[in-house]
Amino acid sequence: MKHLVILIIICICLIGCTNNAHNEEWSKIDTCIHNSDTTALTLLRKIGRNKADFTKADKMRYELLLASAHNKFFISLKSDSTMTDVVDYYLENGNANERMKATFLLGCVYRDMGDTPLAIKYYEDAIKYADISNKDCDFYTLSRIYGQMGGIFEEQDSYNIMLSYFKLASKYAFIAKDTLGALSYYKDKGMAYYLMGKYDSVFITNKNVRDLYRRYGYKELAVLPSDIEIYIYLLKKQFVKAKYYMDISHKYFSKTNINTNENGINEYYKGLYYLGINKIDSAKYFFEHELYTYNDYNNKQAAAKGLFNLYKKEKEADSIVKYSELWNSAVDSSYAHMSTRHLQQMHAIFNYSMYKDLAQQKEYQLKIRTALIIVIIIVLFLLFLIFYMRNRLRFNKIKEQNTSYAFDILTLRNREQELSRTLKKKDSLNNEFIDRLHNEIESLQEKLSLQQSDKLRPDQWGMRDAFFNAPIVNYLHALSQKGQQASYSDIKNLRLHFEKYDNAFLSFLITKGSVLKEREFSLCLLTRLRFLPSEMACLLDVSPQVITNIRAKLLLSLYNLKGGAQSFDEKIRKS
Numbered sequence: 001m002k003h004l005v006i007l008i009i010i011c012i013c014l015i016g017c018t019n020n021a022h023n024e025e026w027s028k029i030d031t032c033i034h035n036s037d038t039t040a041l042t043l044l045r046k047i048g049r050n051k052a053d054f055t056k057a058d059k060m061r062y063e064l065l066l067a068s069a070h071n072k073f074f075i076s077l078k079s080d081s082t083m084t085d086v087v088d089y090y091l092e093n094g095n096a097n098e099r100m101k102a103t104f105l106l107g108c109v110y111r112d113m114g115d116t117p118l119a120i121k122y123y124e125d126a127i128k129y130a131d132i133s134n135k136d137c138d139f140y141t142l143s144r145i146y147g148q149m150g151g152i153f154e155e156q157d158s159y160n161i162m163l164s165y166f167k168l169a170s171k172y173a174f175i176a177k178d179t180l181g182a183l184s185y186y187k188d189k190g191m192a193y194y195l196m197g198k199y200d201s202v203f204i205t206n207k208n209v210r211d212l213y214r215r216y217g218y219k220e221l222a223v224l225p226s227d228i229e230i231y232i233y234l235l236k237k238q239f240v241k242a243k244y245y246m247d248i249s250h251k252y253f254s255k256t257n258i259n260t261n262e263n264g265i266n267e268y269y270k271g272l273y274y275l276g277i278n279k280i281d282s283a284k285y286f287f288e289h290e291l292y293t294y295n296d297y298n299n300k301q302a303a304a305k306g307l308f309n310l311y312k313k314e315k316e317a318d319s320i321v322k323y324s325e326l327w328n329s330a331v332d333s334s335y336a337h338m339s340t341r342h343l344q345q346m347h348a349i350f351n352y353s354m355y356k357d358l359a360q361q362k363e364y365q366l367k368i369r370t371a372l373i374i375v376i377i378i379v380l381f382l383l384f385l386i387f388y389m390r391n392r393l394r395f396n397k398i399k400e401q402n403t404s405y406a407f408d409i410l411t412l413r414n415r416e417q418e419l420s421r422t423l424k425k426k427d428s429l430n431n432e433f434i435d436r437l438h439n440e441i442e443s444l445q446e447k448l449s450l451q452q453s454d455k456l457r458p459d460q461w462g463m464r465d466a467f468f469n470a471p472i473v474n475y476l477h478a479l480s481q482k483g484q485q486a487s488y489s490d491i492k493n494l495r496l497h498f499e500k501y502d503n504a505f506l507s508f509l510i511t512k513g514s515v516l517k518e519r520e521f522s523l524c525l526l527t528r529l530r531f532l533p534s535e536m537a538c539l540l541d542v543s544p545q546v547i548t549n550i551r552a553k554l555l556l557s558l559y560n561l562k563g564g565a566q567s568f569d570e571k572i573r574k575s
Contacts, residue, residue: 022047022058029065033072034140040069060089064098067105077109097138099129104145116152123149139176143169147185154191163192179216183209187226194228197488202228224252227265234272242273267293268302275310283310395483398534398544402480405451405532409477412444412458413469451532453566454573461530461573467501473529480535490539491522498525505575515557523550524558527572533565 025047032040044066054062063086070077077083083106090102107122123145130142150165166188173182187209193201206226213222225245233242246269271286287310291303311319419437449457461468472493476486486494498506509516509524516524519540526536533551537544551565559571 022054022061026061026065029069033065033069036072038073040065041073044069056089057093060086064090064102064105067109068101071105071108076112077105078112080106080109080113083109096129096131096134097136097141100126100138100145101141103129104141104148107145108148111148111152116155120149120152123152139172140178140181143171143173143176143178143181143185146172147181147188150185150188150192154195157195159192159195163189163196166192180218183212183216183218183221186212190226190228194232199232202226202232220252223248225249227269230269234269234276237276239273239276242269246270246273265290265299265302268299268306271303271306271310275306275313280310280314394543398538399481399483401534402477402483402532402538405448405535406477406481408444408448409458412441412448415441415444452530453569468529470497470501472497476526476531476539477535480531480538483538485541486522486539491518494522494525498528502528508575512558516554520550520554523547524554524572527551527569530573 025043029040029043029047032038032043044062048062048066051059051062063082067077067083067086069075083102087102087106090098094102103122103126107119107126110116110118110122126145127142131137132139132142146165146169150162150169153159153162153165166185170182170185170189173179173185187206190202190205190209193199193205206229210222210224213219225248227249230242230245230249233239233245246266249266267286267290271283271290274280274283274286283306287303287306290299291307294300294303308320415437419434419441422434422437445457445459449455452461467473472490476490476494479486479490495506505528506525509521513521519542522540523536526539531539533544533547536547540547548565551568552563555561555563555565555568555571561567561571
C-alpha cells in the first residue's frame with residue numbers, strides 16, 4: 001500500500017512537471033505571436049509533433065495558439081471543424097479572455113471562408129465575452145475584433161457603422177498600450193469620413209494622427225500624409241500642397257520597393273498632378289504606366305479615366321473615344337465584380353452547411369468530381385451572365401425613363417414660359433402659334449399625369465411652385481438621369497429645402513424618427529416632391545422593387561394603415 005501511494009505521488013509530480021513545461025512553451029509562443037515574431041510558427045510545428053500525447057487542455061491550447069498564429073501572419077484559416085471544438089471547450093472551461101479569443105478566431109475562420117454573416121456573428125459574440133470592467137481584460141484582442149468589424153462594414157458600404165467600430169478599436173488599443181495599433185485605427189476613421197464626403201473631418205483626423213505620432217515619438221510617421229489627403233488636394237486643384245505631400249510620401253515608400261496596387265494609385269495621383277499643371281507628357285507617362293502595369297479594376301479604371309481627361313483637354317477626338325470606351329469597360333468589369341461578390345455574400349447567409357457538403361464530396365471518384373466541378377462552373381457562369389445582363393438592362397431602362405421624365409418636365413416649363421411671353425405681346429398674328437403651344441402643353445400635362453400614382457396633372461399639383469422648382473430638386477432630377485446616387489451633402493441640402501418650404505412635413509417625419517431609417521426618411525421627402533420610383537431607386541441606390549416595398553411598409557409604420565405603395569404616396573402628399 002505504501003509503495004502504491006508513493007507511485008501515485010510520483011505520477012502526479014510527473015504530470016505536474018509536464019503541464020508546467022507546456023505552460024512555459026505556450027506563454028513563449030503567445031508572446032512571439034503578440035510581437036509578430038514568426039518564431040511562433042516554428043515552435044508550434046515542433047511541439048505539434050507530440051500532439052498525440054497532449055491532454056485535452058493542452059490540445060485545445062495548441063489549436064487556439066495555432067489559429068492565432070495563422071491569423072497574425074496572414075495564413076488563411078479554411079476549416080471550422082477544429083475551431084468549433086476549441087470554442088466549445090473554452091466556453092465551458094475558459095476564462096473571459098479565452099472565451100473572447102477563441103470565439104474571435106472562429107469568426108476569423110468564417111471571414112477567410114468568405115462567410116461574412118457568420119464572421120460578424122462570432123465577432124459580436126466575442127465582444128459579449130469581454131469583461132471590460134476587469135483590469136486583466138485582453139484589450140489588445142478586443143481592439144482587433146472591433147478593427148475587423150470596421151473593415152467588414154467598410155466592404156458593406158456602411159460607413160457610419162464602420163466609423164463607430166474604428167473609434168472603439170482605437171480606444172481599446174490605447175488602453176492595451178498598443179500605440180501604433182491605436183493610431184492606425186484612428187487613421188482609418190479618416191477613410192470613413194472620406195467615404196461619407198466629409199473632407200474637413202478627413203483633414204482634422206489626419207492632423208490629430210500626426211500630432212499623436214509626434215507625441216509618442218514616431219517622428220517619421222508624423223510627417224507622412226495619407227493618400228486620401230493628397231487626392232482631396234488634387235480634386236480641389238491645390239497642386240502645390242498635393243505635390244509637397246506626394247514628395248514626402250514617395251520618399252518614405254520608395255524604401256520598400258514593393259510593386260503593389262496601391263503604388264498604381266500613387267501613379268494616378270502623379271498623373272492628375274501633372275495634368276493639373278499642364279505637363280501633358282509627364283501626365284501621359286504616369287497614366288499609361290499605371291494602365292499597363294497594374295491589372296486590378298481600380299487601377300485600370302483610374303488610368304483610363306486619367307487618359308480620357310488628358311485627351312479631352314488636348315481635344316484629340318480619336319483618343320477621347322478610345323479611352324472613354326476603355327474607361328466604360330473598366331467600370332463595367334468593376335460593377336460585375338462587385339455584383340458577383342455581393343451575390344456570393346447573400347448566398348452565404350442561407351448556406352452555412354456548404355463546407356461540410358464539400359468535405360463529403362472528397363469520397364467521390366476523381367472523374368465524377370471533375371465532371372461536377374465543370375458543370376458547376378458552367379452553371380455559375382450562366383447565372384452570372386444572366387444576372388449581369390439583367391442588371392445592365394434594368395439600369396439602362398431606369399436611366400431612359402428618368403431622362404424622359406426630366407426632359408418632359410423641362411419642356412413643359414419652357415413651353416409655359418414661351419406661352420406667357422407670347423400672350424404679353426397681344427399680337428393677333430400669333431394666334432396659330434399660341435394654339436400650337438396650348439396643344440403641346442396640354443399633351444405634356446397629360447403625359448406627365450400618367451406617370452403619377454394619383455394621375456394628377458402638373459398644373460394640379462403645382463409644378464410651377466418654388467417647392468417643386470428649386471435648384472436642389474432640379475439637380476436631383478438631373479442626377480437620376482445619370483443613374484447616380486445622391487450624396488450625403490445632397491440629402492442634407494434636400495432637408496434644408498424642406499426646412500424652408502415645408503417645415504411642418506419635415507417636423508412630422510422627425511417625430512417618427514424611431515421608425516424611420518435614413519434611407520426611408522429620404523424616400524418620404526422625394527415622394528413628397530413627386531419623384532418617380534425609378535428616380536428614387538437611382539438616388540437611394542436600390543432597385544425599384546425595393547422602393548415599392550419600402551413605401552408599402554412605411555404606410556403601416558407612419559400611418560398604421562394597410563395598403564400598397566400608391567396609398568402611401570397619397571398619404572405622404574396630403575400630410
